[in-house]
Amino acid sequence: MDKDLEKRLKEAAQEIIEINDQSNLDDLIKKTLGIYNDLIILSYLKKNPVKNFLNTENVINKNSIPEHIEPEKEKKIPDEIFVPKFDSVKEDMSQKKEFQDTVSIEETQKLFESRKPEGKQLSLHDKLSSSTIQVGLNDRIAFVNKLFNYSQSEFNKTLHGLNACKTKQEAFHYIQTKVKPNYNWSGKEDLEERFLALVERKFL
Structure with a gap:
């Protein structure tokens, strides 16, 4: 046991034996609690001794760290070149042209169709x-x-x-x-x- 701690314990024990005045109880409690905390710390340190973390095995060698790390170059993927198929385009345009011709013929026929004027039919309300x-x-x-x-x-x-x-x-x-x-x-x-x-x- 630590000598200083042992001395403090003896002094606290002697004060407890000789205590007569109730006004000194608070001071005595504080001293006793302080000694109690010191004992707990001392017990913990004996069970778990502090290791020396500054040994050479745990020190990282500065020479092992590269000073400059070159970023990995991204591989460029060539864009696919779209080549239009002119055969399909021509076929689509020809179909549209045929459709337009059909519509125009129908519209022309409608223009020359003779329609009889329809008489105005009055509803029941009228x-x-x-x-x-x-x-x-x-x-x-x-x-x-x-x-x-x-x-x-x-x-x-x-x-x-x-x-x-x-x-x-x-x-x-x-x-x-x-x-x-x-x-x-x-x-x-x-x-x-x-x-x-x-x-x-x-x-x-």
Whole structure:
């Protein structure tokens, strides 16, 4: 055992025996812990002696390290030279030319084909639209509120009667005798004219 360490142990043991004042306990604990740590280190060193890592066997000979290492030259791979096959190119171009000629002939034939003018066929919606009075949403709201006293049913009844008329004169006569007497259209001439214009459009 190390002499210095042995001396410190004896001193600590003597202090523990002679201790009377509790205020010195902290200092005594610190000393004891320090000695304990020293003992652990000493025990470890005895079991695992430190080897001399600076012997000549472990020293790397500087002469064995080459001063300059030349990089290995990369081998260049020659690029493949593409040689077009003119036979396939000529064949492809000839096919395209034949196709273009075919298309041009067909287009020429279409230009000289005589077609009969097709008559315009009216759909069912067009036929119904031409035979009935068409009123847009904004006009419908304005007519119902201003000309028919907010009565949607009376407005629809009037349209039904006007759609049954065969001529414009018959429709205007229906308005003057059957419709206007039931409502006050005074001061509403703009709306009245717009309504009459929609009725007249039915007979154009």
